[in-house]
Amino acid sequence: xxxxxxxxxxxxxxxxxxxxxxxxxxxxxxxxxxxxxxxxxxxxxxxxxxxxxxxxxxxxxxxxxxxxxxxxxxxxxxxxxxxxxxxxxxxxxxxxxxxxxxxxxxxxxxxxxxxxxxxxxxxxxxxxxxxxxxxxxxxxxxxxxxxxxxxxxxxxxxxxxxxxxxxxxxxxxxxxxxxxxxxxxxxxxxxxxxxxxxxxxxxxxxxxxxxxxxxxxxxxxxxxxxxxxxxxxxxxxxxxxxxxxxxxxxxxxxxxxxxxxxxxxxxxxxxxxxxxxxxxxxxxxxxxxxxxxxxxxxxxxxxxxxxxxxxxxxxxxxxxxxxxxxxxxxxxxxxxxxxxxxxxxxxxxxxxxxxxxxxxxxxxxxxxxxxxxxxxxxxxxxxxxxxxxxxxxx
Amino acid sequence: xxxxxxxxxxxxxxxxxxxxxxxxxxxxxxxxxxxxxxxxxxxxxxxxxxxxxxxxxxxxxxxxxxxxxxxxxxxxxxxxxxxxxxxxxxxxxxxxxxxxxxxxxxxxxxxxxxxxxxxxxxxxxxxxxxxxxxxxxxxxxxxxxxxxxxxxxxxxxxxxxxxxxxxxxxxxxxxxxxxxxxxxxxxxxxxxxxxxxxxxxxxxxxxxxxxxxxxxxxxxxxxxxxxxxxxxxxxxxxxxxxxxxxxxxxxxxxxxxxxxxxxxxxxxxxxxxxxxxxxxxxxxxxxxxxxxxxxxxxxxxxxxxxxxxxxxxxxxxxxxxxxxxxxxxxxxxxxxxxxxxxxxxxxxxxxxxxxxxxxxxxxxxxxxxxxxxx
Numbered sequence: 001x002x003x004x005x006x007x008x009x010x011x012x013x014x015x016x017x018x019x020x021x022x023x024x025x026x027x028x029x030x031x032x033x034x035x036x037x038x039x040x041x042x043x044x045x046x047x048x049x050x051x052x053x054x055x056x057x058x059x060x061x062x063x064x065x066x067x068x069x070x071x072x073x074x075x076x077x078x079x080x081x082x083x084x085x086x087x088x089x090x091x092x093x094x095x096x097x098x099x100x101x102x103x104x105x106x107x108x109x110x111x112x113x114x115x116x117x118x119x120x121x122x123x124x125x126x127x128x129x130x131x132x133x134x135x136x137x138x139x140x141x142x143x144x145x146x147x148x149x150x151x152x153x154x155x156x157x158x159x160x161x162x163x164x165x166x167x168x169x170x171x172x173x174x175x176x177x178x179x180x181x182x183x184x185x186x187x188x189x190x191x192x193x194x195x196x197x198x199x200x201x202x203x204x205x206x207x208x209x210x211x212x213x214x215x216x217x218x219x220x221x222x223x224x225x226x227x228x229x230x231x232x233x234x235x236x237x238x239x240x241x242x243x244x245x246x247x248x249x250x251x252x253x254x255x256x257x258x259x260x261x262x263x264x265x266x267x268x269x270x271x272x273x274x275x276x277x278x279x280x281x282x283x284x285x286x287x288x289x290x291x292x293x294x295x296x297x298x299x300x301x302x303x304x305x306x307x308x309x310x311x312x313x314x315x316x317x318x319x320x321x322x323x324x325x326x327x328x329x330x331x332x333x334x335x336x337x338x339x340x341x342x343x344x345x346x347x348x349x350x351x352x353x354x355x356x357x358x359x360x361x362x363x364x365x366x367x368x369x370x371x372x373x374x375x376x377x378x379x380x381x382x383x384x385x386x387x388x389x390x391x392x393x394x
Numbered sequence: 395x396x397x398x399x400x401x402x403x404x405x406x407x408x409x410x411x412x413x414x415x416x417x418x419x420x421x422x423x424x425x426x427x428x429x430x431x432x433x434x435x436x437x438x439x440x441x442x443x444x445x446x447x448x449x450x451x452x453x454x455x456x457x458x459x460x461x462x463x464x465x466x467x468x469x470x471x472x473x474x475x476x477x478x479x480x481x482x483x484x485x486x487x488x489x490x491x492x493x494x495x496x497x498x499x500x501x502x503x504x505x506x507x508x509x510x511x512x513x514x515x516x517x518x519x520x521x522x523x524x525x526x527x528x529x530x531x532x533x534x535x536x537x538x539x540x541x542x543x544x545x546x547x548x549x550x551x552x553x554x555x556x557x558x559x560x561x562x563x564x565x566x567x568x569x570x571x572x573x574x575x576x577x578x579x580x581x582x583x584x585x586x587x588x589x590x591x592x593x594x595x596x597x598x599x600x601x602x603x604x605x606x607x608x609x610x611x612x613x614x615x616x617x618x619x620x621x622x623x624x625x626x627x628x629x630x631x632x633x634x635x636x637x638x639x640x641x642x643x644x645x646x647x648x649x650x651x652x653x654x655x656x657x658x659x660x661x662x663x664x665x666x667x668x669x670x671x672x673x674x675x676x677x678x679x680x681x682x683x684x685x686x687x688x689x690x691x692x693x694x695x696x697x698x699x700x701x702x703x704x705x706x707x708x709x710x711x712x713x714x715x716x717x718x719x720x721x722x723x724x725x726x727x728x729x730x731x732x733x734x735x736x737x738x739x740x741x742x743x744x745x746x747x748x749x750x751x752x753x754x755x756x757x758x759x760x761x762x763x764x765x766x767x768x
Contacts, residue, residue: 020673031680039688039702047696075696090558092728093720096694116554123560124723125716126568128694130512133555137519140553148530172498173515176472178505181515183693186508191687198683202676290672294584297679298410301576302417311421311565312509314429320421334507341506346475 006221006229013207014233021203025237028199029245033192037253040184045131047075051095053086054079058106060147064117067143068099073135086120096122097132109147177342185255185341187310192245193333194304198296200238200275201282204231205292208283208366215377223371227363231276238272239265246340259339263348267339270355271332277362278328284369302327309333331355407581407619408626414577415627418570419635425564427513429457433477435468436461442488446499446525450481455517472504479503479514491529559723567637569692571719574627576686579657579711582620583682584675586661589616590752591671594759605753609666613658613745620654621647628718641721645730649721652737653714659744660710666752685709691716713737 014021052068054061069076077095080086089095100118102108108115117140121132178185207230211218218226246264249255279296286292305311306320307329313321324330331351338345345351432450436443450456459477462468471477482500484490490497501518505511560567589612628646631637668674687693688705689712695703706712713736717727727733 020676024676028680032684035680035684035705036687039693039698039705041699041702042697045694045697048694049696091726118554118556120556120558123557123563124568124719125692125694126560126563126565127692129557129560129563130516133557134512134516134519136553136555137516137523141519141523172500173519174500174502175505175511175515176502178508178511181505181508181511183508186506195680195683198679290588290675293672293675293679294406297580297584297675297683298406298413300683301414301573301580305418305573306421310507310509312427312507314431315424315427315509317420317423320417323417337506342504344473346473 002221003225003229003232006218006226007232010207010230010233013210014203014237018206018210021206022237024199024203024206025234026199026241026244028202029192029196029241030248032195033188033245033249033253036188036191037184037249040182040188043180043182043184045127045183046072048073048097048128048131048135049077049095050074050097050099050132051078051080051086051089052076052099052101053081053083054101055103056101056105060106060109061101064101064105064143067139071135071139073131090120090122093122096125096128097136099136109151112151184253186337188253189249189255189337189340190304190307190309190333192249193336194300194307194329196238196242196245197271197275197303197329197332198300199241200234200272201279201296201299202293204234204276204279205283205286205296206289207234208280209286209289209292211370212284212373215374219374219378223367223374227280227367227370231280231363234276235269235272238275239268242268242272255340257340258343259345260343263339263345264336266352267332267335267348267355270352270359271328273359274328274331274355274362277359277366280366281362281369284366284373303329304333306330307333309337328355328358403585403616404619406584407616408623410581410584411574411577411623411627412630415570415574415630415635418573419566419631422566422569423635425562425566427509428454430455430479430510430513431459431477432456433468433471433480434458434461434483435463435465435480436483437485438483438487440488442491442529443483446483446487446522447481449521449525450518453517453521455513468502472502475504478510479518481518559720566635567723568719570631570635570637571628571722572686572689572691572715574631575624575653575711575715575718578620578624578627578654579685580682581623582616582654582657583661583678586612586616586658587664587668587675587678588671589662590665590748593752594755605756606749609662609745609749609752613662617651617654617658620658621651624650624654628722631722637722639722640725641727645721645727646718648734649714649717649727649730649737652734652741653710655741656710656737656744659741659748663744663748663751666748666755681709685711686715688712689715691719710737710740 014025050068052065054065065076065079068074074097078089080089083100086098086100090098098120100120102115102117105115105117119132119136121129121136123129175181211226211230221229243264246257250257282295283292286295302323306316306324307327308316308324309329313324316324331347331354335345335348335351339348434447434450436447447458447461451458456479460467460471462471468477468480468482472480480500480502482502484498484500487497487499499522501514501522503511503514503518557563590609593608625646628639628650632639664674664678665671688702689709690698690706691711693702695706698706713733717730717733720727721730
């Protein structure tokens with residue numbers, strides 16, 4: 001049997017006999033892209049419920065309250081009338097942050113004494129906590145500048161001079177690659193790529209396990225021909241699926257892509273090769289597809305979490321770093337995000353080489369295992385045949 | 395029976411949650427992204443600019459990897475990822491401050507990974523604002539304001555920050571309870587959605603047993619083992635990874651029991667209804683694997699659009715993971731009773747449906763089975 005015939009047989013399996021395989025390889029990454037593209041539709045955390053306990057109730061304190069009410073980062077859900085009421089709202093988590101403006105706030109400022117404002121933030125969800133602290137700092141910086149300029153003017157300085165003396169350094173922030181700090185741009189590509197890997201795993205696993213259940217069918221073909229013929233369609237479809245996913249990400253979910261096709265193509269093909277290698281080797285040792293699926297699903301969460309996509313490699317302990325280096329996703333998802341958002345990845349060539357070597361090694365190993373198992377079957381084949389004859393004679 | 399015949403089941407129920415807890419507990423042990431590589435381009439090279447550079451050097455958030463002498467070198471460091479952030483001090487920085495001409499300090503950061511960007515934005519602004527307040531104070535002293543008065547004029551409103559429940563903003567405190575519960579959810583799902591497979595294959599062997607008895611016989615061991623597994627995970631977090639536990643054990647037991655009950659019954663219902671266990675396990679994996687991130691545990695529900703809010707409301711983990719974190723960090727969870735009741739209610743509904751569907755399918759399959767026997 002030639003390679004092309006095995007490819008045709010596999011194509012029939014993918015699109016006619018067992019359509020799940022086509023669904024996995026084309027559907028998994030797109031499904032996740034859609035779910036999380038919609039989930040992170042707001043891009044940044046906005047409307048954090050906040051309460052302000054304004055003990056002062058003066059024009060100045062109300063102007064500070066207005067600064068918070070005007071910010072899209074906060075949603076002013078209440079203005080409690082007492083400390084207890086404020087604490088209660090925090091306790092019940094109807095508000096995630098509270099601002100306490102003291103009763104002598106305005107008097108202190110106009111008298112030239114500085115006045116403290118207390119921010120109480122719930123620290124449990126760091127996404128929310130970061131938003132609260134950063135946005136409050138920005139609001140108070142703006143408020144301080146406005147007030148201090150007025151104070152400077154009262155001290156006899158001109159408006160510009162008062163501003164320059166009270167705010168001598170202007171901070172300019174230049175945020176590269178993801179200027180709006182969009183969570184969607186940061187996160188969704190990685191999640192889609194983790195599921196892309198899972199799609200390859202499940203489809204290739206199904207193919208290999210079914211082949212092991214039917215080892216005699218391709219006994220005439222050389223093991224290399226079998227593996228190349230079986231895996232080639234998955235390699236091609238995985239690459240196509242990768243680009244379809246990216247096209248949807250770019251055109252439907254507005255995720256920018258500054259990178260070039262060649263970089264993405266090299267990453268996609270080498271990663272597909274590695275993922276096919278991992279799944280074909282793993283499936284060689286699984287007795288059933290259910291077992292393979294269980295292992296594959298269990299692996300999917302650590303594969304993403306330890307890939308360095310979110311928690312950077314430099315902040316991992318030694319044990320986690322070693323594990324991260326062994327995961328194919330480590331060489332892929334971060335690089336894809338870099339290529340898309342920044343237009344390049346500094347580790348592109350290293351990652352491509354590692355993935356290529358890893359992929360070819362794993363596929364060679366799985367071919368070796370296949371050849372070995374088939375050889376063992378051929379050795380034992382004669383015995384059952386003899387037994388059948390014996391039973392027949394009896 | 396479950397213990398003797400189903401060693402792999404036990405392995406999954408205990409192995410996955412504990413493995414996840416161990417792996418991710420180690421991963422996030424640093425708790426905060428520190429030592430962000432920073433490059434400095436100080437074009438001023440005066441005592442004032444060096445004080446600003448020193449402020450960055452003193453912060454544990456940063457590790458100054460180089461002080462360069464050209465814009466191109468900065469770009470090169472950022473491009474090669476040898477630095478994730480850069481501070482530019484412009485020429486005449488010190489002179490401009492002294493002359494009361496407003497000057498600028500530029501912070502540049504790579505934001506493709508928000509873990510770095512958020513850390514840089516929060517801490518660099520803090521450092522520069524503190525520095526600016528000091529500089530402003532000196533300037534106003536120059537127009538005959540006393541030092542204390544000058545500082546108050548520059549920064550009339552002082553911000554005191556009190557962070558409750560997780561004062562050190564430790565990442566492991568934030569994420570670990572959820573990741574462990576997610577591991578538990580996956581384990582329960584993998585076990586429970588195949589629990590009735592063998593019974594469909596062996597209808598003749600158990601034809602005398604009523605459907606509810608078979609299902610209860612499956613549910614109870616699975617549920618009890620899942621409860622123990624969940625408690626072991628939280629125990630590992632508290633005793634091995636030293637995460638705080640400020641609530642009481644009863645609260646934890648309540649929500650843990652409710653969640654494991656809901657998940658076990660959901661799996662049983664799938665197992666009873668699914669024509670093909672493997673396909674069902676694979677297709678519902680999308681739901682089970684995505685549910686943690688959609689539950690509002692990290693991306694809050696108030697920041698979600700309508701789609702996200704509705705989807706989150708349908709996920710059992712939405713009602714459990716954040717509550718367990720809240721019990722651990724705050725000592726209470728405001729909606730504990732409501733959420734536990736919802737989970738138990740959802741579990742009972744799934745259980746009822748599982749019994750009905752299993753019973754119907756047994757009746758449908760029984761004649762075929764009889765024919766097979768005869």
